[in-house]
Amino acid sequence: MRHTNVRALVRDRRYRMFWLGQATSTLGNQLTVVVLPALVVPGRGAGTFGLLLAVESTVMGVLLLLGGVVADRCSRSLVMAVADVFRLVGVGGFMLLASRGPLAPLLVAAALTGAGAALYEPAHRAALSQVVREDLRQQANAVDAATRRLGGLVGSLLAGVLLSGVSPPRTLLVDLTTFVISLVTLVWLRLPRVKTERGEEQEQQGLRAVFAEAKSGLVEVRRRPWVGAVMLQGTAQVFFLFGPNFVLVPMVSQQRYGLGAFGWVSAATFVGSLLGSVAGGRIASGRPGLWAMNALAPCVLTPVCLMVEVPLWGFCLGLAAGSLGVGCFMVLWYSSLQSEFPDRLQGRVFALEALASFGLQPVALAAAPLLVALMGITPFAIVAVVVLVTSTYVVLIVPGVVPLASPAAVKDRLDRAAVTALS
Structure with a gap:
């Protein structure tokens, strides 16, 4: 990562506050991920825990496009603050109702956390473009991705430490505190609404206008x-790959290497993601798409390690290499979307991106164990390798993928570089 740009980010007070809110929110979210099964499973069983996850992910998927529209209509810091309130109330419901009591209010709490995530994610990605100037966005995305990985690791470790000496409901109090800190930073930030083009339907009211705006985002992507x-x-x-990995990697690691092995695998994955995020911030190339696709190639090591019995250290290295590639890819991909689309569209674009990338993940999570039981893990892993390699490199034939930009944007980038060189 270029040190001059990182120093410029650190000196920006608005970015520091934005980062602080994101860092605390990430840590708190990971706390809930670890603590929730400890709250729900002993009293209600694994089936109820699975139902909560299904409700949360379904509500998030259904509301993502609406979240993108809202992020483009309103102040994005306000949208993120409302999302934090939803998630704060939802986590409070988990704390009070997870182990006993009627099921319906607990499902409402899960729905609130899903709705909060649907509002937060598009607004957060789009808000970065308002907080950081264009020449610093790639580095800001790298720091953002690294913060998520590091926050996830610290949150997991902190949850383990707290659970060893504190009851699960009290552990969730720490998560509630992180939401309060995030809310304070967002209220201080007070990002203005994004300016809209004259004649755009954004100022209209009602459900029809919401659908029209969601459609306009889809039209811009199709262009x-x-x-x-x-x-x-x-x-x-x-x-075919990343969704099933959430199920198959812990299952295989525990079967081969013992119950404690998944801790090492998780740590290796976090470290790989962190290094990949840093690497993504350092890449300066006119062909970022080629770098991004090559970065995804090591992900084939994960299905290979699933079907070939390698030592635990080899399993960890394979998953770390794949996570490094994904971290690098995501920095370049998000930076390209922020550069390509105007601010007024970014909420909807990032909502579509999240829906396209993760909309089928719940189905993949449910289908993976069944498919492995039916096919065997080796044929399933071979299919994953073929899909990964084919889908990674076939997109390079589509104009615009190699530079991760439309021809007009590439021309504008070259013109600005020429002006800078002459001045």
């Missing part, structure tokens, strides 16, 4: 075939 191609690539890879 750029390279964006749609990479989004479809993400859909295929999540369904």
Whole structure:
């Protein structure tokens, strides 16, 4: 990562506050991920825990496009603050109702956390463009991705430490505190609404206007075939590779190497993601799409390690290499979307991106164990390798994928570089 740009980010007070809110929110979210099964499973069983996750992910998927529209209509810091309130109330419901009591209010709490995530994610990605100037966005995305990985690791470790000496409901009090800190930073930030083009339907009211705005975001993506191609690539890879990995990696690691092995595997994955995020911030190339696709190639090591019995250290290295590639890819991909689309559209674009990339993940999570039981893990892993390699490199034939930009944007970038060189 270029040190001059990182120092410029650190000196920016608005970015520091934005980062602080995101860092605390990430840590708190990971606390809930670890603590929730400890709250729910002993009293209600694994089936109820699975139902909570299904409700949360379904509500998030259904509301993502609406979240993108809201992020483009309103102050994005306000949208993120409202999302934090939803999630704060939802986590409070988990704390009070997870182990006993009627099921319906607990499902409402899960729905609130899903709705909060649907509002937060598009607004957060789009808000970064308002907080950080264009020449610093790649570095800001790298720091953002690294913060998520590091926050996830610290949150997991902190949850383990707290659970060893504190009851699960009290542990969730720490998560509630992180939401309060995030709310304070967002209220201080007070981002203005994004300016809209004259004649755009954004100022209209009612459900019809919401659908029209969601459609306009889809139209803007369709006008750029390279964006749609990479989004479809993400859909295929999540369904055949990344989604199943959430189920198969812990299952295989525990069967082969023992119950404690998944801790080492998780740590290796976090470290790989962190290094990949840093690497993504350092890449300065006119062909970022080629770098991004090559970065995904080591992900084939994960299905290979699933079907070939390698030592535990080899399993960890394989997963770390794949996570490094994904971290690098995501920095370049998010930076390209922020550069390609105007601020007024970014909420909807990032909502579509999240929906395309992760909309089928719940189905993949449910289908993976059944398919492995039916086919065997080796044929399943071979299919994953073929899908990954094919989908990674076939998109390079679509114009715009190699530079991760439309021809007009590439020309504008070259013109600005020429002006800078002459001045």
